[in-house]
Amino acid sequence: xxxxxxxxxxxxxxxxxxxxxxxxxxxxxxxxxxxxxxxxxxxxxxxxxxxxxxxxxxxxxxxxxxxxxxxxxxxxxxxxxxxxxxxxxxxxxxxxxxxxxxxxxxxxxxxxxxxxxxxxxxxxxxxxxxxxxxxxxxxxxxxxxxxxxxxxxxxxxxxxxxxxxxxxxxxxxxxxxxxxxxxxxxxxxxxxxxxxxxxxxxxxxxxxxxxxxxxxxxxxxxxxxxxxxxxxxxxxxxxxxxxxxxxx
Amino acid sequence: xxxxxxxxxxxxxxxxxxxxxxxxxxxxxxxxxxxxxxxxxxxxxxxxxxxxxxxxxxxxxxxxxxxxxxxxxxxxxxxxxxxxxxxxxxxxxxxxxxxxxxxxxxxxxxxxxxxxxxxxxxxxxxxxxxxxxxxxxxxxxxxxxxxxxxxxxxxxxxxxxxxxxxxxxxxxxxxxxxxxxxxxxxxxxxxxxxxxxxxxxxxxxxxxxxxxxxxxxxxxxxxxxxxxxxxxxxxxxxxxxxxxxxxxxxxxxxxxxxxxxxxxxxxxxxxxxxxxxxxxxxxxxxxxxxxxxxxxxxxxxxxxxxxxxxxxxxxxxxxxxxxxxxxxxxxxxxxxxxxxxxxxxxxxxxxxxxxxxxxxxxxxxxxxxxxxxxxxxxxxxxxxxxxxxxxxxxxxxxxxxxxxxxxxxxxxxxxxxxxxxxxxxxxxxxxxxxxxxxxxxxxxxxxxxxxxxxxxxxxxxxxxxxxxxxxxxxxxxxxxxxxxxxxxxxxxxxxxxxxxxxxxxxxxxx
Numbered sequence: 051x052x053x054x055x056x057x058x059x060x061x062x063x064x065x066x067x068x069x070x071x072x073x074x075x076x077x078x079x080x081x082x083x084x085x086x087x088x089x090x091x092x093x094x095x096x097x098x099x100x101x102x103x104x105x106x107x108x109x110x111x112x113x114x115x116x117x118x119x120x121x122x123x124x125x126x127x128x129x130x131x132x133x134x135x136x137x138x139x140x141x142x143x144x145x146x147x148x149x150x151x152x153x154x155x156x157x158x159x160x161x162x163x164x165x166x167x168x169x170x171x172x173x174x175x176x177x178x179x180x181x182x183x184x185x186x187x188x189x190x191x192x193x194x195x196x197x198x199x200x201x202x203x204x205x206x207x208x209x210x211x212x213x214x215x216x217x218x219x220x221x222x223x224x225x226x227x228x229x230x231x232x233x234x235x236x237x238x239x240x241x242x243x244x245x246x247x248x249x250x251x252x253x254x255x256x257x258x259x260x261x262x263x264x265x266x267x268x269x270x271x272x273x274x275x276x277x278x279x280x281x282x283x284x285x286x287x288x289x290x291x292x293x294x295x296x297x298x
Numbered sequence: 299x300x301x302x303x304x305x306x307x308x309x310x311x312x313x314x315x316x317x318x319x320x321x322x323x324x325x326x327x328x329x330x331x332x333x334x335x336x337x338x339x340x341x342x343x344x345x346x347x348x349x350x351x352x353x354x355x356x357x358x359x360x361x362x363x364x365x366x367x368x369x370x371x372x373x374x375x376x377x378x379x380x381x382x383x384x385x386x387x388x389x390x391x392x393x394x395x396x397x398x399x400x401x402x403x404x405x406x407x408x409x410x411x412x413x414x415x416x417x418x419x420x421x422x423x424x425x426x427x428x429x430x431x432x433x434x435x436x437x438x439x440x441x442x443x444x445x446x447x448x449x450x451x452x453x454x455x456x457x458x459x460x461x462x463x464x465x466x467x468x469x470x471x472x473x474x475x476x477x478x479x480x481x482x483x484x485x486x487x488x489x490x491x492x493x494x495x496x497x498x499x500x501x502x503x504x505x506x507x508x509x510x511x512x513x514x515x516x517x518x519x520x521x522x523x524x525x526x527x528x529x530x531x532x533x534x535x536x537x538x539x540x541x542x543x544x545x546x547x548x549x550x551x552x553x554x555x556x557x558x559x560x561x562x563x564x565x566x567x568x569x570x571x572x573x574x575x576x577x578x579x580x581x582x583x584x585x586x587x588x589x590x591x592x593x594x595x596x597x598x599x600x601x602x603x604x605x606x607x608x609x610x611x612x613x614x615x616x617x618x619x620x621x622x623x624x625x626x627x628x629x630x631x632x633x634x635x636x637x638x639x640x641x642x643x644x645x646x647x648x649x650x651x652x653x654x655x656x657x658x659x660x661x662x663x664x665x666x667x668x669x670x671x672x673x674x675x676x677x678x679x680x681x682x683x684x685x686x687x688x689x690x691x692x693x694x695x696x697x698x699x700x701x702x703x704x705x706x707x708x709x710x711x712x713x714x715x716x717x718x719x720x721x722x723x724x725x726x727x728x729x730x731x732x733x734x735x736x737x738x739x740x741x742x743x744x745x746x747x748x749x750x751x752x753x754x755x756x757x758x759x760x761x762x763x764x765x766x767x768x769x770x771x772x773x774x775x776x777x778x779x780x781x782x783x784x785x786x787x788x789x790x791x792x793x794x795x796x797x798x799x800x801x802x803x804x805x806x807x808x
Contacts, residue, residue: 161590165598268677
C-alpha cells in the first residue's frame with residue numbers, strides 16, 4: 051500500500067471483529083503494509099476507538115456480540131466520513147446492498163485473502179485522497195475517460211455515448227473502483243424519479259457496455275456484482291482480473 | 299309412581315284414617331260438630347299428596363263410611379243418607395283432584411331429580427374427558443359412563459382410518475357377537491355417504507336389540523358404541539336414545555378437541571424444528587466457517603511475508619493452505635445448501651438478471667477450479683434478461699462448472715454456450731471427460747452419487763450436481779445431462795425462464 055507507506059505518520063486502521071484469529075491476521079497483514087492497527091471486539095469499543103483515535107480506515111465485521119455491524123456503521127456515518135470496508139458472509143446480497151446504501155464504501159466476502167482486502171483498502175483510501183479534486187482523466191486498460199471534456203475513448207478511438215450513458219459512466223467514475231448499488235445509481239441518474247423500474251438502469255447499462263466494452267457479453271471495464279450493483283474497475287482491479295490474455 | 303311397598307302404604311292410610319277418627323271422637327266429646335267430614339278431609343289430603351290417587355280414594359271411602367258414626371245418634375253405623383253421600387262425593391273429588399295434582403308434582407320432582415343426576419354425570423364425564431390424552435381413554439370413559447347411565451352393558455368398537463373395525467372393550471371380557479361387529483361396521487360406513495343420525499337401533503334376532511352410537515369428529519366415525527337394549531322395561535326408547543345422544547355429543551366434542559390439540563401440538567413441534575434448524579445452520583455456518591476464514595486469511599498473510607516470499611516452496615505451501623481452506627469453505631457451503639433443501643427452507647428470491655452477468659459471475663466463482671483450463675465461449679450477441687434468484691442459479695452454475703473442471707482432462711477445453719430456445723435461455727457446459735451411459739444420466743443428480751469411472755478421476759462429496767438440480771428447478775428451470783456415451787464427454791444443459799419483456803427506455807434516445 052503505497053499510500054500507507056508514504057504517509058507520515060502512517061495511516062491508522064481500526065479492525066472491528068469479535069474473532070481473535072481474524073483480528074490477528076488482519077493486524078499482521080495490515081502492519082506488513084505499513085498501517086498502524088487498533089482492534090475492537092465490540093460495537094461499543096468500535097465507536098469509542100473511532101471517536102478517540104480517528105482512524106483512516108475501518109474494517110468492520112457484521113456479526114458483533116453486542117450489536118450488529120449495521121448499527122455501528124449508522125452511528126459512525128452520523129458524524130464521520132472515514133472509509134469503511136464491511137466483512138460479510140456469502141448469500142446475503144440484500145444485506146450488502148443495505149450496507150452500501152447505509153454508507154459502507156465496499157464489502158468483502160469471508161473467507162478472503164489479505165491481497166483482496168488490501169486492494170479494496172487501496173481503492174477506498176485513494177477515493178478519500180481524490181475526494182476534493184477528482185482526477186480529470188481516468189484510465190482503465192484501453193479505456194480513457196476525460197470527465198471535464200466529456201470525451202470517452204477506447205484504444206485511441208473516441209466513442210459516441212448518449213447523455214444518459216455518459217451520466218452513468220460519470221456516476222461510476224465518481225466512485226471509481228467501488229460498487230454502486232442499483233438504487234444509488236437510480237438516484238444519480240433519475241433524481242426526480244429514483245423509484246422508477248430498475249430495469250431502465252439494466253438496459254441503459256447494456257447499451258453503455260455495447261459502446262465501451264470490447265466484448266459486451268464479457269465486460270472488463272464496468273463489471274456487475276450480481277444482485278448488488280455495478281463497479282467501474284480501477285487499473286489495478288483490471289490487471290488483477292487478468293483479462294488481457296483471456297480476451298477473445 | 300313409585301310404590302315399592304303398597305301394603306305398607308295402605309296400612310299407613312288406615313292409620314291416618316284411624317287418627318282422624320280419634321281426633322273427631324275427641325272433638326265431639328267436648329263440643330258439638332255439625333259435620334266431622336272436614337276432619338276426614340285431612341287423611342285424604344295427606345294420602346293424596348304422599349301416596350297418590352289410589353290411597354287417597356281409599357281414605358275418602360273409609361272417611362265417608364266412618365262419618366256415619368258421628369251423625370246422631372253418635373257412634374252408630376247407619377245407612378247412608380243424603381249428607382253422608384255429599385260427604386262421600388266431596389271427599390272422592392278432593393281425593394281424585396289432589397291425588398292427580400300431587401302425582402304430577404311428584405313425577406315432575408322425580409324427573410327433575412333424574413335430570414339433575416344426568417347433568418351431574420355428564421359434567422363428571424366432561425371432566426374425565428378433558429383429562430383424557432388419547433382417543434382410547436375417551437372411548438372408555440364414554441362407554442363406562444353410558445353403561446352406568448343407561449344401566450346396560452356397552453361394547454366399544456374402534457374404527458380405523460381405513461374403515462376396519464375392532465373391539466376394544468366388551469363387558470365381562472366376552473367377545474362381541476360377530477353379527478354385532480358386522481352391524482357396527484355397516485353403521486360406521488353408512489355415515490361416509492349420508493349425514494345419518496348419531497344413533498341407530500338394530501335387531502340382531504338371536505342376539506337381541508342393540509343401540510348403535512357413533513362417536514367421532516365432524517365428518518368421520520372414530521368409534522361405535524353398542525348398547526345392549528335387551529328388555530326395554532318401562533323406560534321409553536326415545537328417552538334412552540336422547541340420553542345416549544347427549545353423552546355422545548359430549549364424547550364427540552372431546553374427540554374433536556383432541557384432534558385440534560394434536561394439530562396444534564404438531565404445528566408447534568414443526569415450528570420448534572424450524573427454529574432449531576435455523577439456529578443449527580447459523581451456528582454450523584459460523585462455527586465452521588470462521589476458523590476457515592482465519593486459516594485462509596493467515597495463509598494469505600504468510601504467503602506475502604518477506605521471509606517466506608523469498609523461499610518459493612514455502613510460498614507454495616502457504617498458497618496451498620489458503621486454497622484448501624477455500625475448498626473446505628465450499629464444501630461447508632454445499633452441506634449447508636443440502637440442509638436448506640432437505641428442510642424445505644429454500645425460497646427463491648426472484649430478481650431480473652442479465653444472463654451474461656450471471657454466467658460471468660459463475661465463472662468468476664469457479665475461477666479457482668477453472669484456472670489453467672481452456673474455456674471456449676459461444677454466446678449469442680444479445681443475451682436476454684432472466685427472472686431468477688441470482689444467488690441460487692449462480693451457485694448451480696458454479697457447481698456445474700466445477701464438475702466439468704473436475705472430470706474433463708486437464709488439457710481438454712471446456713465449452714460454455716448460451717442461447718435462447720423456445721422462451722428459455724439454455725446454458726450448456728460441455729466437457730470432454732468420461733461421459734455417461736444411459737443410466738448414469740439420471741443418477742448423477744442423486745445425492746452422494748459418484749460414478750465408478752468418475753471416482754477414479756476425481757473425488758468429491760457427490761453433492762454438487764444434486765444441489766445444482768434443486769436450485770435450478772426451484773427457479774422454474776430444468777437441468778439435464780447429455781452424453782454420446784462413455785468417454786465421449788458430457789454436456790450439462792440448463793434451461794432458465796426469461797424475464798418479461800423489458801419496458802421501453804424512453805429518455806435515452808440515440
